Amino acid sequence: MSLSAEADGFMRRALELGRHAADSGEGGPFGAVIVRDGAIVGEGWNRVIASSDPTAHGEVMAIRDACAQAGLFSLEGCDIYTSGEPCPMCLGAIYWARLRHVYFGFSIADAERVGFDDRRFYTELALPAAQRKIGQTQILGEEACDVLDAYLNQPDHPAY
Ligand SMILES: [Zn+2]
Numbered sequence: 453m454s455l456s457a458e459a460d461g462f463m464r465r466a467l468e469l470g471r472h473a474a475d476s477g478e479g480g481p482f483g484a485v486i487v488r489d490g491a492i493v494g495e496g497w498n499r500v501i502a503s504s505d506p507t508a509h510g511e512v513m514a515i516r517d518a519c520a521q522a523g524l525f526s527l528e529g530c531d532i533y534t535s536g537e538p539c540p541m542c543l544g545a546i547y548w549a550r551l552r553h554v555y556f557g558f559s560i561a562d563a564e565r566v567g568f569d570d571r572r573f574y575t576e577l578a579l580p581a582a583q584r585k586i587g588q589t590q591i592l593g594e595e596a597c598d599v600l601d602a603y604l605n606q607p608d609h610p611a612y
Contacts, residue, residue, distance in 0.1 A: 455555070462487050462533040463557055469497040470510065470535035478502035480568065484514035484534040486527060486551070493530065494518025510534060511542035515549045525612055526550045536563050539570040540577055 454460055462485055469483025479498030486494035496513025500506055511534050518527055528550040537556045538546060546554060560570045581588050603609055 458490065459533070459555060462492065463535075463555060465492065465495070466510075466533045466535045467557060469495060473497035473499070473510065476502075479508065479510075482510035482535050484510040484532055486514050486518035486530050486532055488518075488527075488530045494521060494527075507541065509539065509542050511538055512545050515545055515551075519549070528552070531555065536560070536568075537570070540573045 466483045466485050469485070470481045471483075473479045473483060474481035479500040479502060482498040484496050485492045494514050494517035496510050496515070496517050498510045499508040499513060502508075511532060514532065514534075515527065518530065519525055526549065530549075530551055531553045532546060532551050533555045534542070535557045537558070537560045538554060539560075543554075560574075564571060576584050576586075
């Protein structure tokens, strides 16, 4: 589906970055751009292989780029155009960055065709913690809460 000439242009740039990631061997075929007031303010592409970093997804890289350029940790009012429907990690980063809207090209089902199994993570996260493959165990909860309390008691603790 085509949305508007402007939106299509941003998506084509995200797709171009995805091609670059794959052609250069830096990572999978995923790219993303962050848009504020009709202009690209950050770009990223998958660099999982190049940087030996499983978190170096296109969306995360684009968020880091936009935030670094703006000197801000919030991208409120910005949109993200990403070559593919975000995985749960990137969707979490999108929420943390306070992005306004997500435009994506291919779907998770499309990516599944070429071996990217994001659906598995969404399925896992929908399960109660006790039923997930990666176990979670709370230890030293009270001592850990002391760290929270110390933060809360800082006179000018930063809020985000
Ligand atoms: Zn991702």
